[in-house]
Amino acid sequence: MTEFRCEQLEQALREDDAEMLAAARRHAETCGACRAELEQWDSISSLARSLHRDWESPGLWERIQESLSAETQPKASLWHVWRFAFAAVAVVVISVAVVWMIHHPSPDTAEGRLFLTERALAEAKLREDAYVESIDKLSRLAQPVLDRVSSPLMDSYREKLTLLDTAIAELKTEAGHNTLNARLRNELANLYREKQKTLSEVLAYANNSSTAR
């Protein structure tokens, strides 16, 4: 074994070589300079070990757990976001559809109520013809009474029947231009019904008057 020399101390410390350091310590037993150098070196190492810091960290593990849990959440959260988005889109689509249907009703619903089909028009005309036929018969019976009887009530019946005839004539003209208009047909039917009723009342008044006499 070769003798350890002072100038080798730096190499021993730098390389942290166990064998060289053991030789340096043996050399230091008889070398004051190397012993002082090694003591300083060891002193720093000894002090360094006391620098280890340890302190209680209440809640740190819980924080770590929470952050780890949060880290695993994004997939679920993303699904919640998408689910909410799908729901929101569905609500919007349904709302738009409802609004569109309100503003663009199908022919089977609103148009069906406002306008008659060809078949319904034919049925309405049959009903009108039946009214006209009935009114003609009643008119033939009532006309003598209307011409003969003079009373305030009969005057009002005459005036009413004149107004009804005027209204029926106007509506028939208008309905002729809008043959499928259900509103006009209904109003016309009402006027016919009212004229039929008025004529019946005139006849009833005449019958009551003759009986009373």
Add this chain to the structure above:
Amino acid sequence: MDSPAFPAAGQDLAAQIRQGSAGAFERLYQSQGARLKSIAYHLLGNRPDAEDAVQETFLKVYRSIGTYHGQAAFSSWVYRILVNTCTDVRRGRKRRAEEPDNQQRGRESSVALKIALERALVELNPKHRTVFLLAEVEGLKHSEIAEILEIPEGTSKNWLFEAKQALKRALARREKGQ
């Protein structure tokens, strides 16, 4: 390959963490939390930042466990993440290093040399401080430090020598100043 600080084989612990075992994370914290905090404290200079760095390290372990394939000891890999996290924190936050608080200062007034060493350590350049911290304060081997810092083992030895030389000079200046 794993440090004695990882009694359960590090590779097994890594495998359990890869499978998402919460228990494995807890074992990692129980066995390494104190050491991780201590390293972070010396690299960042204060306890809150140190705890944040440890928390961040666990998150990074979780996020990147898929990239760990046993190329280094699991412990070295975890410490590397911590050291890199602390480096990022130092660069990013640029917080003032926390001076030892008054209570600590009073309690440690009898060990002035220790305080002087701690202050001198703060003044070291980061690579020297890190190696000194891992080797002398936390007792890691040069082979482990080399893995953690991804440097050759010889470089680790060199940086430690330079660190201790600088500390020795700093302590000598302090003695002359008194």
